[in-house]
Every structure is written in C-alpha cells, then in structure tokens.
Amino acid sequence: MIQLNKHYANLRESYLFAETAQRRDAYRRAHPDQKLLLLGVGDVTQPLCEKVTTALHMAVDKQAKKETFHGYMPECGADNFKEAITAYYAQRGVYLEKDEVFPSSGASDTLGDILDLFSADNTALIPEPTYPAYVDANIMAGHRIVHLPTTAETGFVPQPDESIQADIVYLCSPNNPTGAVYDRAILTKWVNYALSKQAVIIFDAAYEAFIEEDHVPHSIYEIEGACRCAVEICSLSKTAGFTGMRCGYTIVPKSLVFDGVSLNKMWVRNRTTKTNGVSYLLQEAGVAALSAEGQRQFKETLMIYKNNAKVIMKALDECRIRYCGGKNAPYIWMECPQGMDSWAFFDYLLNQVQIVGTPGEGFGSCGKHYFRLSSFGDPADTVLAGERLKVLFEASGRQ
Numbered sequence: 001m002i003q004l005n006k007h008y009a010n011l012r013e014s015y016l017f018a019e020t021a022q023r024r025d026a027y028r029r030a031h032p033d034q035k036l037l038l039l040g041v042g043d044v045t046q047p048l049c050e051k052v053t054t055a056l057h058m059a060v061d062k063q064a065k066k067e068t069f070h071g072y073m074p075e076c077g078a079d080n081f082k083e084a085i086t087a088y089y090a091q092r093g094v095y096l097e098k099d100e101v102f103p104s105s106g107a108s109d110t111l112g113d114i115l116d117l118f119s120a121d122n123t124a125l126i127p128e129p130t131y132p133a134y135v136d137a138n139i140m141a142g143h144r145i146v147h148l149p150t151t152a153e154t155g156f157v158p159q160p161d162e163s164i165q166a167d168i169v170y171l172c173s174p175n176n177p178t179g180a181v182y183d184r185a186i187l188t189k190w191v192n193y194a195l196s197k198q199a200v201i202i203f204d205a206a207y208e209a210f211i212e213e214d215h216v217p218h219s220i221y222e223i224e225g226a227c228r229c230a231v232e233i234c235s236l237s238k239t240a241g242f243t244g245m246r247c248g249y250t251i252v253p254k255s256l257v258f259d260g261v262s263l264n265k266m267w268v269r270n271r272t273t274k275t276n277g278v279s280y281l282l283q284e285a286g287v288a289a290l291s292a293e294g295q296r297q298f299k300e301t302l303m304i305y306k307n308n309a310k311v312i313m314k315a316l317d318e319c320r321i322r323y324c325g326g327k328n329a330p331y332i333w334m335e336c337p338q339g340m341d342s343w344a345f346f347d348y349l350l351n352q353v354q355i356v357g358t359p360g361e362g363f364g365s366c367g368k369h370y371f372r373l374s375s376f377g378d379p380a381d382t383v384l385a386g387e388r389l390k391v392l393f394e395a396s397g398r399q
Helices: 006-010 016-030 051-061 077-092 107-117 132-140 184-197 263-274 280-289 293-318 342-353 379-396
Strands: 099-102 123-128 144-149 168-172 200-204 230-235 247-250 324-325 333-334 369-376
Touching: 006 280, 016 263, 016 342, 051 107, 051 280, 051 293, 077 099, 077 280, 099 107, 107 132, 107 200, 107 263, 168 184, 168 263, 200 379, 247 280, 280 293, 293 324, 293 333, 293 379, 342 369, 342 379
Parallel strands: 123 144, 123 168, 168 200, 200 230
Antiparallel strands: 099 247, 230 247, 324 333, 333 369
16 A cells, blocks of 8 residues: 655645635735735736846747757756856855756755755754745755744844754845844854754755845855855745746755765755756856846846835834844734734734735744735835725734
C-alpha cells in the first residue's frame, strides 16, 4: 500500500492568502456595487517596462525562424542571463562566478526546492513574523522548526541567540511582512552565528531593489564570510514586475561546503535532474531587465510603489497609528488600533471602508495584533485608501 508524506497532515488547513481571498470574494458577491481597494497580496499592478517587452517580442520573432529557434535551454541557465546577474551584483561590489548563479522560475519555487539538499533531521530557525511558505515548506520536509519571535521594540529585526542550535536559518531583508531591513551589523551577527553553528542561511532578497539607504545591504554577500554559509534567493517579480512571468535566480557559492560536500555541485545535480531550465523567452526578458536601460526603466516603476508607500505612511501618521516598514520596503506593518486582533481588523476594514489588507496573524503568532498593507496597489486606489483610513479613524475615535 502506498505511503504518503505524513508531514502534510501537520499543515494548517487554510493558507493565509487563500483565506483572505475567500473573505474578499464573499464580500464582493454580497456587495457587487462596492469598489474594493486591494492593498493585501503583494502582486504588482504596473506593466512591464518597454525594454523588457521589446526583448520579449524579439525573442518570439527569433522562435519563429529556424536559424534562430531555441529548444531546451541549459538546465542551470543561459550564459548571457547568468552574466547579466553577475554584472548586477558587481555594481554593489559582490563578485560572483557565473557557475554560482542559477536562473529559476521564481523565488517561491526555489524556497521549497532548496530543501531537497538537506536531511529531514535538520532544524530550521525561522524568525517571526514570517512569510508562511518558509514554515510550510519545512513542515513538508519533516524538519523541526524553531520560531524566533521579534517585536516592535527591536524594530522586528531578529537577533541571533547562541543558545539555539539551528541548521537552516531563514532571513528576509527587506522583510515580508514587516518591511524591516537588516543593516550590516545585524547581518554580520547572523553570518557569524551561522559559521559558528555550521549552519546555512537561506537569504530571501526578493525586495532588494526597494532599498534606498547605503547602510542596508542588498545582498548577504556584502558581508564577509557569507559566501561560506549562505544561499541567496532572489526574483525579478518585484524588481521588474515579473509576477506573471515567473523568473528569478539563486546564488549557491562554490565555497559552500558542508561535511566535505559542495552544495553548489548538489544544486547542479538537482537542477539537471528536476528541471529543464527557464524558457528562452524569460531569460531574454531577464537580460533586458538587468541591462542599464532596463534598470533605469524599472526603477521608474518602483518609484510609483514607493510613492504609494508614502501615501499610506502619511495617512497612518495622521491617524497616529504605529507602524514599521514603508521605507526601503514595499510593505507597511501597522499596529491594529485599540488592541484589535488582525482577523477582526481585516473584517472591520473590509466592511467599513472596503480596504483589503493581510492579517498579521497569518505570518505567525506575534503578528496577532498587526496588519500588513502593500504598496503594490493602483496609485489612485492607494490615495483613496489613505483618505478612507483617515475618515474612518477620525469618525471612530480610534486615534
């Protein structure tokens, strides 16, 4: 008789974003005349930049001609895309070898697949609040999970605890959901922790393009020693609006060696076995996005989202509501007024002012009284949401 993965039974019955979507859709069916302002799921709303769409059209045209047609791409990525990624990192003083770069179909896929490299006997250390996929992927893999709570008093930035023995450490900066960023000092502490524990850091850099301040590293490899203890996973989803395209990359340094075994070689074996590589069209789009002109254009788009964040922050400031994030990050992590729990606040905002956000409790127990707002929404809707928030809290006295 077939044996199933018993660890799936330990997952929560409902995934966070599925639950919020169900409540949103139920409200929409009951109130078809109401306009919802979507500041919840972190999906982009602006179109791809011209440099990328031009590259896509050119790639399609090449696929229509026998002499320029491309079939299977290299499982570990096309050279020109890998070179574009290494050049992008070099702009910040991080010098990678081409064979340390692995194009992927997005950060989410790799966050789960990378666990193939590690035994089920490992312990994962996951700071909270956290992106729920980190937890679920480790539950599926059968790992023991240690949750490391963070609080407003520490700016929701986790500090390493030497008393905790962990094998896999998850860090995300700029952070989803809190918008907190980790400076060089805190990342140095985490690199030193990982080296002392012979642990590996899974560093999620999906939002690095939002960083504006020099003291905040875009990559963990800006920290000395990180190449011996960290895998970095990134995506073009938020950087260049590729959420509907699915293209990212993973960095696995050759100096990542545990028990005499190279993680880089293991990952090559994994990719050549379990994937057929990223499509030609997407890699050409990625090359265009990371070109000098592509970067100039996608930074113009990022300014739209950064302005949205300023609109939300201004509204919360006027309402005297405490929050984290918004600067260097696309998320605002606000405190629910009057001690309201986050699911109650979700329903309150939805029913009173038709704003859809994300309950903090879905990111871990220490998010119970917090709420995530996203700056990826439509600019006009974001302005309207800011106005509705101010009216709501002035009327309710929840200042």
